[in-house]
Amino acid sequence: MKRLEGVSLALGVGGGIAAYKAVELMRRLIDEGATVTPILTANSLNFVGLTTFRALGSNEPITSLFNGDSPIPHTKIGQGVDAVVVAPATADILSKFAVGSCDDALSTILVSTDAKVILAAAMHKEMWAHPAVVENVATIRRRGFVVIDPEHGILAGGDVGFGRLAATEVVIDSVVAEVGSKDLAGKSVVVTIGGTREAIDPVRFIGNRSSGKQGFAIVSALLDRGASVVAVSTVELQVESPRLEVVRVESALEMDGATRRSCEDADALIMCAAVADYRVETPWNSKFKRGSGNVPELKLVENPDILAGVVSESKKFSRKFITVGFAAETDDVEKNGRLKIAKKGCDILVVNDVSKEETRFGSADNEVVILFADGSSRFVPLAPKRAIAIEVVNALAERL
Ligand code: C5P
Numbered sequence: 001m002k003r004l005e006g007v008s009l010a011l012g013v014g015g016g017i018a019a020y021k022a023v024e025l026m027r028r029l030i031d032e033g034a035t036v037t038p039i040l041t042a043n044s045l046n047f048v049g050l051t052t053f054r055a056l057g058s059n060e061p062i063t064s065l066f067n068g069d070s071p072i073p074h075t076k077i078g079q080g081v082d083a084v085v086v087a088p089a090t091a092d093i094l095s096k097f098a099v100g101s102c103d104d105a106l107s108t109i110l111v112s113t114d115a116k117v118i119l120a121a122a123m124h125k126e127m128w129a130h131p132a133v134v135e136n137v138a139t140i141r142r143r144g145f146v147v148i149d150p151e152h153g154i155l156a157g158g159d160v161g162f163g164r165l166a167a168t169e170v171v172i173d174s175v176v177a178e179v180g181s182k183d184l185a186g187k188s189v190v191v192t193i194g195g196t197r198e199a200i201d202p203v204r205f206i207g208n209r210s211s212g213k214q215g216f217a218i219v220s221a222l223l224d225r226g227a228s229v230v231a232v233s234t235v236e237l238q239v240e241s242p243r244l245e246v247v248r249v250e251s252a253l254e255m256d257g258a259t260r261r262s263c264e265d266a267d268a269l270i271m272c273a274a275v276a277d278y279r280v281e282t283p284w285n286s287k288f289k290r291g292s293g294n295v296p297e298l299k300l301v302e303n304p305d306i307l308a309g310v311v312s313e314s315k316k317f318s319r320k321f322i323t324v325g326f327a328a329e330t331d332d333v334e335k336n337g338r339l340k341i342a343k344k345g346c347d348i349l350v351v352n353d354v355s356k357e358e359t360r361f362g363s364a365d366n367e368v369v370i371l372f373a374d375g376s377s378r379f380v381p382l383a384p385k386r387a388i389a390i391e392v393v394n395a396l397a398e399r400l
Contacts, residue, residue: 001183001394002033003176003224009034010077010113011057012086012106014093015043017156018122018165022087023052025168029085030058032172037062037077039084039106041093062105074105078113082179086110088122088165089147091133097145098136116178120148120171125161148174169386173224182226183397189227190262191219192273192306194234196252200298201284205250210274211235214326214366217389218270219244225393230262234273252276252303263310268322268396271307271346279303311345322399324348324392330355337371347373348395350388370395 009029013022022044026036038053038061045063053061062073070076078084086093086106093106097119102108110117119140127133128150137147148171151164165171193215197205212235220239222229228243232255237246247258252275263269278300288296307325314321323346329336330353337351349371356367367382370391380391 001181001397002031003180003390004029005033005181007034007083007175007179007181008081009036009175009179010039010081010084010109011036012039012084012089012093012110013041013044013048013053014086014088014090014106014122015041015046016088016090016122016165017047018088019044019047021165021168023048023056025085025087025171026053027056028168028172029175030056032176034175035059037081039063039077039109041104041106043090043092062109065105065108074102074108074112078109078115081113081115083116083118083175084110084113085118085120085171085175087120087171089119091123091127091130091136094119094121094133094136094140094147098139117145118148118171118174118178119145120166120174121150122165123150123163124155125159125163128161128163146174146178169384173220173386176224180224184222184393184400185226187227187268187400188230188266189222189268189270189396190230190232190259190266191215191222191270192232192255192259192275193219193237195274196234196255196276196303197250198276198279198303199251199283200280200296201286201288203287206276206278206280206298208274208276212237213364214385214388215270215272217386218272218392220386221389221393225397230266232258232262232273252279252306256304256306256309259306260310260313263314263321267320267400268324269307269310269314270324270392270396271310272326273306274328275306276303305344307346308344320400322347322396324350324396327351328354334369334371334377337369341371341373347399348392350392368392372399 035058037059038057040063096107097110148166152162153164155163194212195208195210197207223241230245232247249255281299281301325346327340333353341349350368352368366388368380370378
C-alpha cells in the first residue's frame with residue numbers, strides 16, 4: 001500500500017537555493033500516492049521554473065491569489081488539503097507564518113487552513129541562528145505545527161553549517177507521520193530489537209554486531225501507520241510516541257520473558273533482534289581477573305528460541321496473532337529461509353543475505369526476500385532499512 005494514498009497536499013516552495021529540491025520532493029510525494037498542488041512564491045520562480053511544476057504536479061500550480069479561475073483559491077486550497085508542506089521554508093516564510101501575515105498566495109493559504117502544516121526550513125547558517133528566526137520557529141512549534149530542522153553541510157557559496165534542506169526522505173517521513181494512512185490504528189505489535197548481551201562476568205559479555213537499525217525503522221513505520229508498539233530492545237531508541245512502550249533488556253532470557261509477557265495482549269510479534277543462541281551457564285559474580293593462574297573456560301548452554309516459543313504459545317490465543325521472524329543467511333538464501341520458516345512456525349520470515357558487503361550486519365541498507373508460510377514470497381531489492389521496514393510492515397498489515 002502507498003503511504004500517502006488518498007492524501008491531498010499543498011506544496012509551498014520558498015525562494016531559496018533549495019527550491020530545486022522541491023521538484024524531486026513533489027515527485028516522490030506523488031509516487032507515495034499523494035495529490036500535490038504546488039504553491040510557488042514569486043521569489044521561488046527565480047530558482048525554479050513554473051513549467052517544471054506544471055508538468056510534474058498533480059494540479060496547476062498557484063503563484064498568485066488573483067490570476068486563476070477561483071476568486072478565493074486560498075480558502076479553497078486551505079480547506080481541501082490534508083496538509084500544507086513548505087520546502088524550502090525560508091526565514092521570510094517562517095517570519096510571516098509566526099505573525100500570521102498574508103501578503104501572497106502561500107502565506108495566505110498557510111493562515112487559511114486548519115490542515116496540518118509542515119515547514120522544512122532551509123536558509124543560510126547565519127539566518128537559521130538569528131534570534132528572530134529562532135523565536136519564530138519556537139512560536140510556530142508551540143502552536144503545534146511541525147518545523148523540520150535544516151541539516152548541516154555545504155551551503156550556497158561554499159559555506160558550511162546548519163541550513164541545508166532536510167533530506168527528501170526525512171520530509172516525506174514527516175508528512176507520512178502527520179497525515180499518512182493509519183490502517184494499523186488499534187493494532188498492537190511487539191518488536192524485538194538489537195543484539196542480546198550474554199554476561200560472562202559483571203563487565204564482560206558475549207555479543208553480536210546487530211545495530212538495531214532495522215528494528216528501529218520497523219518501529220517508526222508501525223507508529224506512522226497508527227499501531228501501538230512495545231519495543232523489547234537491547235539498544236536505546238531515538239523515537240518517542242505516546243503509542244510506544246520501550247522495555248529495555250540485555251540477555252536472551254530477559255528478552256524471552258519480556259517478549260512473552262508483551263505478546264499476551266498483542267496482535268503481532270516482529271522478532272527483529274539478533275538473539276544469542278548460547279549463554280554462559282554460570283557467569284562470574286565478580287570481575288574475572290587476569291593472572292590468577294587459570295585461563296577461564298566458558299561453559300555455554302542453549303538459549304530458548306523466543307520466536308518458536310511465542311509461536312507455540314500463540315496457538316492458544318483465541319484472536320489472530322501474526323509472527324514475523326528475521327533470518328540472516330550467507331548462502332542458498334531462499335532455500336534455507338524456507339527450512340527456517342517451517343522450523344520456527346512463523347507466518348512471515350524476512351531473509352537477508354549477509355554475505356554481501358552492502359547488507360552486512362550494521363549497514364544502512366538491506367536486500368531481503370520476504371517469505372510467507374503459504375509458500376509465496378516477495379523480493380525487496382537493495383534499499384535503505386527504512387524502505388525495507390515499510391515493506392515488512394506492508395506484509396504484516398496484509399496478514400492482519
Ligand atoms: O538465529 P536464527 O536464524 O534462528 O534467527 C531467526 C529468527 O529467530 C529471528 O527472528 C530471531 O530473532 C529469532 N530467534 C529467537 N530466539 C533465538 C534465536 C533466534 O527468537 N534464541
